[in-house]
Amino acid sequence: MNKIEKSVDVAVVGVGRMGRHHARTYKQMDAANLVAVVDHDIERAETVADEYGCKAYRTVEELMEKEPSLKAVSVAVPTVYHPETAKPLLKAGIACLVEKPLAGSVAEARGLAEFAEGCGTVLQVGHTERFNPAVRTVAAMDLTPRYIEVDRVSPMTFRSLDVGVVMDMMIHDLDIILMFAQSPIKKVDATGVSVLGEHEDVCSARIVFESGCVANLTASRLALKTERKLRVFSEEGYVSLNYASRSGIAVRSSQSNVNILSQVRQELSEGKDLSDLDYTEMINIEELDMEVPSGEEDPLTAQATAFLQAAINGHQPAVTALEGYAAVDAAERVVQAIKEHKWVGRDSSIISNEDINAAMRQTEEK
Ligand SMILES: NC(=O)c1ccc[n+]([C@@H]2O[C@H](COP(=O)([O-])OP(=O)(O)OC[C@H]3O[C@@H](n4cnc5c(N)ncnc54)[C@H](O)[C@@H]3O)[C@@H](O)[C@H]2O)c1
Numbered sequence: 001m002n003k004i005e006k007s008v009d010v011a012v013v014g015v016g017r018m019g020r021h022h023a024r025t026y027k028q029m030d031a032a033n034l035v036a037v038v039d040h041d042i043e044r045a046e047t048v049a050d051e052y053g054c055k056a057y058r059t060v061e062e063l064m065e066k067e068p069s070l071k072a073v074s075v076a077v078p079t080v081y082h083p084e085t086a087k088p089l090l091k092a093g094i095a096c097l098v099e100k101p102l103a104g105s106v107a108e109a110r111g112l113a114e115f116a117e118g119c120g121t122v123l124q125v126g127h128t129e130r131f132n133p134a135v136r137t138v139a140a141m142d143l144t145p146r147y148i149e150v151d152r153v154s155p156m157t158f159r160s161l162d163v164g165v166v167m168d169m170m171i172h173d174l175d176i177i178l179m180f181a182q183s184p185i186k187k188v189d190a191t192g193v194s195v196l197g198e199h200e201d202v203c204s205a206r207i208v209f210e211s212g213c214v215a216n217l218t219a220s221r222l223a224l225k226t227e228r229k230l231r232v233f234s235e236e237g238y239v240s241l242n243y244a245s246r247s248g249i250a251v252r253s254s255q256s257n258v259n260i261l262s263q264v265r266q267e268l269s270e271g272k273d274l275s276d277l278d279y280t281e282m283i284n285i286e287e288l289d290m291e292v293p294s295g296e297e298d299p300l301t302a303q304a305t306a307f308l309q310a311a312i313n314g315h316q317p318a319v320t321a322l323e324g325y326a327a328v329d330a331a332e333r334v335v336q337a338i339k340e341h342k343w344v345g346r347d348s349s350i351i352s353n354e355d356i357n358a359a360m361r362q363t364e365e366k
Contacts, residue, residue, distance in 0.1 A: 007031055008308055011063055012074045013038040013085055015048040017159065018099055018126075019076030025300045026074075027052045031308050035070065038063050060088055070094055072311040074126075074304075079163065080104045083112045086123070090115060095122035095311035097304070101171050101331065102324030104163075109328040113321035124307045124317035125324030127175040131299035131306070133290040134246045135176060135230075141250070143234035145180050148215040150230050153223035156196070164192070164199030166334050170219035173230070174334070175319070175327040180232065183211035185330060190337035192353065195222060205334045217334075239288070248288040257283050 008031060012022045015037045026032040036055040039045035049056035057063045064070070072095040075086050082103050086096045096116070102125050103109040116123035129135055150173040160168040187208040192200030202220040209215070228243035237252035251257060260282050267274060296302040303318070310317040343351045 007033045008071045008312060009033050009035045009067065009069045010072045010074070010308070011036040011038060011054075011067065011070055012076060013060055013063070013089075014075065014077035014081075014099075015039045015045060016076065019074065020048055021300055022074035022076055022097075022304070023048055023052050023054075025298075025304050029301065029304060029308075031305065032072075035067050036063055060085060064088065064092055064094075072097070072308060075099060076126075079167075083108050083115075086112060087115055090119045090121040090123060093119070093121050095124075095307070097124045097126055097307045098324070099126040100128070100175070100324065101167055101328050102321065103328060104167075106325070106329045106332050109321075109325040113325045116321050120314075122307075122310045122314065122317050123321040123324075124303075124310060125319045125321060125327075126303065127172065127319045127324070127327065128299045128303050129172040129176060129243070130179070130319055131296070131302035132243055132246065133292045133297065133299075134241045134243050134248055134288075136292055137248065137288050137290050138230070138232065138239055138241060139179065141236065141239065143180065143232055143236050143239065145213050145232050145234045147233040148177050148180060148213065148231070150177065150215070150217045152228050153218065153220040154226040155223055156201075156221055161197055161199070164194070164203070164335060165201050165219045165221050166192070166203050166205075166331050166338075167328075169221060170203060170205070170217055170334065171327050171331045173217050173219070174330040175323065176230070177207070177215045177217070178323070178326055178330060181209045181211065181213045181215065183209040183213060185333065186210045188330075188333045188337045189341070190334045191341045192335075192338035200335070200338055203334065203338060205337065207330070207334075241288075246290050248290070250286045250288055251283055252286065254284060 010026050010032045012019050015023055023037055026034040034052055034054045036057055037045050037048045038057045038060060040058060042058045045056035073089050075082060075096050075098045077085050079101055082098050086098050089096050103112050152169050152173055185207055190203060190205035192203040195201045201222045205217045207215045230241040232239045237250055239250045241248035306318040338353055341353050345351045
């Protein structure tokens with residue numbers, strides 16, 4: 001990414017859990033001049049404004065009226081309010097970085113993407129994981145994936161319970177596998193369990209792409225530990241990433257690995273006993289270099305830098321509204337597949353996901 005030469009007037013709308021990070025990020029960047037924060041909860045807005053030395057407003061209308069030089073805004077209000085918050089800004093030609101998911105439904109996500117397109121204003125979606133150095137390293141390898149496996153599990157935080165684990169957590173990975181697979185989705189199978197409320201807290205999904213690539217995704221917000229792992233089996237080799245520790249390894253289909261494996265195949269076909277061999281010592285395993293350009297180690301800063309560049313130059317943002325829409329579409333298909341999943345009971349009755357969840361809640365109440 002190129003350095004931004006001049007400073008741009010920016011604001012953050014919604015300074016709850018996520019919006020505060022956007023405000024802090026802009027405050028630390030030379031390329032951004034944080035002029036204001038907006039929150040319906042004006043005390044909250046004033047607290048954040050005091051911390052970062054900017055103005056506080058209660059509404060977007062007030063912001064637009066009082067800050068005519070504004071060029072770019074982060075929208076970090078709850079997802080259901082993304083469209084109504086972003087539209088007046090986009091209409092006024094102010095670039096928007098809208099937090100993920102782009103909207104609460106496929107119809108709204110498509111509507112917002114089309115609205116931004118109609119206004120000719122930049123709309124980037126806050127799929128921050130794209131800027132994780134580990135993900136950027138794998139994306140730069142330009143793999144042709146055949147099978148992808150992703151695990152994203154963590155203990156319950158009691159936040160974002162208004163949506164299920166698919167819209168809350170799995171959507172990060174859906175965006176990433178869509179970027180890697182570069183193919184339309186053909187089929188989705190999924191099962192999920194709701195323990196604490198109406199929405200699923202655990203989900204396992206299997207997505208088959210038109211290209212034949214298959215992705216297995218697991219997301220849980222009821223785990224006993226935090227784990228974020230991605231494995232890609234591709235024509236070019238195998239890659240395993242740990243998002244959280246930003247570490248990873250690759251086993252490339254290099255000539256030396258190919259030679260070793262063909263020798264093993266030959267010896268196995270001759271009936272040799274290879275049980276004393278250590279497979280991991282035979283193949284060439286590379287530690288992946290997660291180096292990113294200086295100043296872009298933090299995903300939120302890298303995301304904001306890409307956004308401001310797009311806002312200034314008017315070019316296509318790093319994560320487009322259409323990609324944000326595709327991730328919401330994939331998430332809705334997973335949620336729908338959970339609803340359609342059926343089990344056969346002990347008495348041969350057909351049990352739906354709702355039946356299982358209702359039974360679990362009854363058991364808990366007893
Ligand atoms: N990228 C990520 O990893 C990540 C992580 C968490 C949340 N998010 C997303 O960020 C968004 C915000 O989530 P959060 O957890 O910060 O929510 P939050 O409830 O903590 O904060 C939302 C804030 O917006 C304010 N608000 C609500 N409606 C408003 C309006 N119309 N105008 C101005 N202010 C308004 C609320 O008063 C609150 O302060 C959601 O879309 C969520 O999905 C993204």
